[in-house]
Amino acid sequence: MKKILTWALVLPLTASVMLSSCKKDDDDIPTTPTPVNNPVKGKTLIGKATSDSAEIDIRVYADEALFVGYNKIYVMLYEKGSDKQIMKAEVSYDPMMSMSGGMNHSCPIENPDMTAPKDGLFEGAIVFVMPTTAMDGWTLGIRVHNLVNSKEGSAEMSVTVIEPTDARMYSFVSPVDSKKIFISMLEPAKPEVGMNDFVVTAHFKESAMNWPALEDLHIEFEPYMPTMGHGSPNNVNPVHMKDGHYQGVVNFTMSGLWQLFMTIKDNQDVVLDDANSFYLNF
Structure with missing residues (x-):
């Protein structure tokens, strides 16, 4: 009877010690720190x-x-x-x-x-x-x-402002009103085979200190591979979205050097410039 009573007292005590030990071990396990967002990483x-x-x-x-x-x-x-x-x-x-x-x-x-x-x-x-x-x-x-x-x-x-190897902006003088107009390409920044967003901006020099956006242009373009002698289908001409930003779609059917022939017209469809291109090589 004494042995049974002794074991009855020892078993709960042992279990309590084991549970306490497990809890302590769990507390000792290092937790993974929460990642800190770094907004300027890569900039x-x-x-x-x-x-x-x-x-x-x-x-x-x-x-x-x-x-x-x-x-x-x-x-x-x-x-x-x-x-x-x-x-x-x-x-x-x-x-x-x-x-x-x-x-x-x-x-x-x-x-x-x-x-x-x-x-x-x-x-x-x-x-x-x-x-x-x-x-x-x-x-x-x-x-x-x-x-x-x-x-x-x-x-x-x-x-310091550098001139990139492949131009991302060009300018011309309007034959209609002599405005100096600047066309910049934003996208595709990382072109790939298939459909890509094609985004450009348009501004003009009103004075040395004032360079407003142009929001009423008609912009057309034609992609062409000069080394292969062909273009691509299903392209969408950019249309004005906001603040001089024009968005369309360009389709690259293969990698390599592409030339984007640009045609800029005013809101009366008068051609202002068709002598400039953007080049992309990927």
Whole structure:
């Protein structure tokens, strides 16, 4: 009887010790850390600057080194001297080309249209119309209205703009009204065999500081493989979507060098230019 009683007391105690040990072992298992989203991963840091009057540190990023054509521009804002991000602000861009002859000019811009950034990034775009040279250089001004402390200010940085191997923008003078018009190709950024979005923007130089979007053009194009001597079917001409952005579809039936013959017409179907092309090689 004593043996039975002893085992009855020992078994629950042993089970309790085993459960406690298991729980401790479970607590010791390292947990997988939650991935931290890095919104600038894969992007290129263009420059840093500080606006003392707005009490903001500014960091500017792009998808790659700045080039002649349409560049997406991303701005991150921090409280001056800290790593605390500012998530409520109004941001605008002020690119400026200083020419050796004393003439300065800007270029087309798309300012961020949000006061609360996506993933901490205020996103807009700049269409640089010429490259940096030994004598002529670009600066990029960033204007900020800090909605946290209601202070405003700006900062400026020097930036380098390169001429890409394959042109992503061309310009011409309209025979109708002598406007200088700039056509930039945004997509396909990574062309592949099959159907691809074909997106271009159109702007014109109204003055040295004002470069509005053109929203009433008729744009046609024809893809052609100069090394193979053929085109492709089922392409869709770009139509205006918003803010000078025109979207269509281009069909690449095989990889290789493609030439996209461009025809730009006004809203009366008068041909403004049909002498330019974009080239894609993949």
